[in-house]
Amino acid sequence: MESAEQWNWVLLAYGFCYAVLVAYVTSIAVRISRTRKRLGDGA
Amino acid sequence: MNATEHMTDRPSSTWPWVVMAIAGLVTFVASMTVGPDAVQGQLSRIMYVHVPSAWLAYLAFGVTMFASAMYLWKKDLAWDRRAVASAEIGVVFTALALGLGMIWAKPTWGVWWTWDARLTLTAIMFFVYLGYLALRRTTDDLHARAQRSAILGVLAVIQVPLVHFSVVWWRTLHQPPSILKPEPIDMDTAILVTLIIAVVAFTVMYTAMMFKRIELARLEDELLVSEQTADSPVAGAAVIAPAVDGGGA
Numbered sequence: 014m015e016s017a018e019q020w021n022w023v024l025l026a027y028g029f030c031y032a033v034l035v036a037y038v039t040s041i042a043v044r045i046s047r048t049r050k051r052l053g054d055g056a
Numbered sequence: 057m058n059a060t061e062h063m064t065d066r067p068s069s070t071w072p073w074v075v076m077a078i079a080g081l082v083t084f085v086a087s088m089t090v091g092p093d094a095v096q097g098q099l100s101r102i103m104y105v106h107v108p109s110a111w112l113a114y115l116a117f118g119v120t121m122f123a124s125a126m127y128l129w130k131k132d133l134a135w136d137r138r139a140v141a142s143a144e145i146g147v148v149f150t151a152l153a154l155g156l157g158m159i160w161a162k163p164t165w166g167v168w169w170t171w172d173a174r175l176t177l178t179a180i181m182f183f184v185y186l187g188y189l190a191l192r193r194t195t196d197d198l199h200a201r202a203q204r205s206a207i208l209g210v211l212a213v214i215q216v217p218l219v220h221f222s223v224v225w226w227r228t229l230h231q232p233p234s235i236l237k238p239e240p241i242d243m244d245t246a247i248l249v250t251l252i253i254a255v256v257a258f259t260v261m262y263t264a265m266m267f268k269r270i271e272l273a274r275l276e277d278e279l280l281v282s283e284q285t286a287d288s289p290v291a292g293a294a295v296i297a298p299a300v301d302g303g304g305a
Binding site for chain 2: 014016018019020022023025026027029030031033034037038041042044045048049051052
């Protein structure tokens with residue numbers, strides 16, 4: 014397999030990895046924000 | 057947290073987000089600047105995120121086991137929150153380890169997936185911990201939820217050594233351990249240093265994630281308690297009783 018083709022797999026792997034990490038961290042931030050808002054509204 | 061102190065009174069710290077970003081950047085720069093492996097070529101770069109993800113799955117589920125055991129001993133919900141935070145992060149990193157392994161396997165082995173002992177046991181571990189997270193949705197009683205999930209959290213950790221030693225105990229396509237093994241490490245120094253940097257950076261990232269995920273767990277518990285204790289209308293209060301005519305028909 015040529016180096017350029019290998020780089021495509023590497024970019025796919027890093028794209029997948031960082032997309033998952035960013036999505037998960039964003040989900041934590043959104044859930045914190047929503048829960049704080051609900052506590053602020055109702056508590 | 058005492059009765060008068062609420063999470064909403066505390067400012068949400070921003071440093072964990074910064075730490076996560078720096079850890080991600082350090083891993084990316086280190087793994088893209090090191091030279092390629094003599095045999096695997098550029099594909100070896102996938103190992104700098106695959107191996108730390110697998111390591112964090114082990115660490116996260118180990119922390120879940122410890123926190124679950126502490127809950128069963130102390131009956132303190134703070135330990136339950138640590139357990140669920142670590143379990144959820146562990147599920148994410150197990151998914152990453154599986155996904156990155158598949159992306160590496162396709163150009164290397166020629167297949168995305170094979171029913172190899174390491175791969176199969178890792179997939180089972182992933183689904184068991186998804187089950188752990190689902191189990192927590194079966195009740196709104198905080199201590200009942202903590203009790204049930206703590207028992208599973210302690211029992212499920214047996215999969216970690218099973219996954220790790222599967223490549224030693226069975227004949228597998230997956231290569232044996234390169235670092236966590238009794239024999240001396242036979243790896244190129246630059247590759248080993250890069251791998252260690254990536255493992256340390258991912259571990260720092262996990263620690264920062266734990267801070268924010270525990271904060272979320274505290275807020276969710278507080279919301280659940282506030283909803284349970286809020287004044288709710290008496291059932292049937294909206295029904296107006298018909299007037300009773302004393303005159304008779």
